[in-house]
Amino acid sequence: xxxxxxxxxRKLAVVEETSATEEAKxxxxxxxVTSGKGGVGKxxxxxxxxSALAQKGYKTVVMDFDVGLRNLDLIMGCERxxxxxxxxxxHGEGSLNQALIKDKRIENLYILPASxxxxxxxxxxxxxxxxxNELKERFDYIICDSPAGIEKGAVTAMYxxxxxxxxxxPEVSSVRDSDRIIGMLASKTRRAEQGLDPVKExxxxxxYDPSRVDxxxxxxxxxxQDILAIPFLGVIPxxxxxxxxxxxxxxxxxxxxxxxxxxxFDVVDRFLGEERPFRFMDVPRKGLLSRFFGT
Amino acid sequence: xxxxxxxxxxxxxxxxSVAKERLQIIVAHERRRASSxxxxxxxxxxxxxxxxxxxxxxxxxxxxxxxxxxxxxVLELNIALSxxxxx
Numbered sequence: 001x002x003x004x005x006x007x008x009x010r011k012l013a014v015v016e017e018t019s020a021t022e023e024a025k026x027x028x029x030x031x032x033v034t035s036g037k038g039g040v041g042k043x044x045x046x047x048x049x050x051s052a053l054a055q056k057g058y059k060t061v062v063m064d065f066d067v068g069l070r071n072l073d074l075i076m077g078c079e080r081x082x083x084x085x086x087x088x089x090x091h092g093e094g095s096l097n098q099a100l101i102k103d104k105r106i107e108n109l110y111i112l113p114a115s116x117x118x119x120x121x122x123x124x125x126x127x128x129x130x131x132x133n134e135l136k137e138r139f140d141y142i143i144c145d146s147p148a149g150i151e152k153g154a155v156t157a158m159y160x161x162x163x164x165x166x167x168x169x170p171e172v173s174s175v176r177d178s179d180r181i182i183g184m185l186a187s188k189t190r191r192a193e194q195g196l197d198p199v200k201e202x203x204x205x206x207x208y209d210p211s212r213v214d215x216x217x218x219x220x221x222x223x224x225q226d227i228l229a230i231p232f233l234g235v236i237p238x239x240x241x242x243x244x245x246x247x248x249x250x251x252x253x254x255x256x257x258x259x260x261x262x263x264x265f266d267v268v269d270r271f272l273g274e275e276r277p278f279r280f281m282d283v284p285r286k287g288l289l290s291r292f293f294g295t
Numbered sequence: 296x297x298x299x300x301x302x303x304x305x306x307x308x309x310x311x312s313v314a315k316e317r318l319q320i321i322v323a324h325e326r327r328r329a330s331s332x333x334x335x336x337x338x339x340x341x342x343x344x345x346x347x348x349x350x351x352x353x354x355x356x357x358x359x360x361x362x363x364x365x366x367x368x369v370l371e372l373n374i375a376l377s378x379x380x381x382x
Binding site for chain 1: 310312314315317319321322325326
């Protein structure tokens with residue numbers, strides 16, 4: 001606790017965006033990873049983003065909200081360690097400590113799995129609120145991996161969010177669905193309903209292929225930004241290492257060779273307010289001959 | 296633009312710019328609809344019923360919309376009368 005003297009001049013510093021490092025007692029920031037459309041990379045992003053945050057020293061928990069179709073455990077490689085899940089905690093059948101799985105590779109990282117067998121409707125807003133409030137005391141970041149769609153599951157995942165990563169592929173159906181989700185972030189969340197500051201949105205364009213953009217058969221990151229009109233966090237390049245990572249159940253940031261992994265680190269740095277040059281948005285330069293004839 | 300592409304795609308437009316154009320239109324359309332109050336369809340039915348007491352018109356001859364320009368909202372009601380109903 002600081003002394004009260006001189007708090008007149010300190011007022012300016014109490015704006016919202018103070019970094020997490022300077023206030024250890026701040027409650028966790030809740031970040032939803034959402035997209036509307038399925039298969040665009042929400043779970044991959046949740047896994048990589050939370051792992052990178054934890055590796056940077058933030059106490060992070062990543063929660064799966066996809067009841068009945070959980071996959072975060074598989075992507076994180078802890079599927080055989082799941083005993084209790086989010087719904088067990090909500091219904092008092094197990095404690096939060098029993099359900100939280102500590103990652104074996106990364107310090108500060110915990111996984112809270114969704115239920116695979118329960119009915120989707122048993123995921124109540126009130127129950128989730130209790131769990132999130134408890135997690136808020138213990139963590140710096142709570143990452144919520146949303147299910148696809150715009151139904152109750154997706155709304156529950158975004159409801160308590162302070163910030164949102166809108167994961168979008170440079171492709172028409174994904175962009176349109178992201179626009180729907182952006183509309184819902186502005187109307188269906190707790191921040192919207194209680195008239196608080198709006199959820200802070202970040203655009204993340206995944207599966208990006210600069211060479212196809214160059215050829216004019218893929219929307220550019222700028223195109224996607226123009227249409228969705230939310231702040232841009234970066235691109236994740238289309239990369240073979242993403243499938244390799246999920247095959248082995250290791251978040252892609254653990255692969256030192258992976259361009260996608262590097263891109264996720266850049267994205268996390270930007271999310272934390274650091275400036276990073278935008279990489280992986282241009283085609284690597286090729287020799288004269290291949291430039292002439294195209295490969 | 297690569298040398299060979301010059302021959303390949305001179306006649307065809309980039310598919311990505313087509314995608315962008317289509318998206319801009321549909322997204323603007325859907326945002327407008329999402330931001331209009333949800334009582335609009337019911338109100339349209341009520342107005343239709345009142346008008347029909349006096350003039351026979353079809354469902355598709357009435358259009359109701361809310362447009363926003365700056366901080367001003369305009370409720371626009373359009374009823375098209377066909378030639379036979381005018382008399």
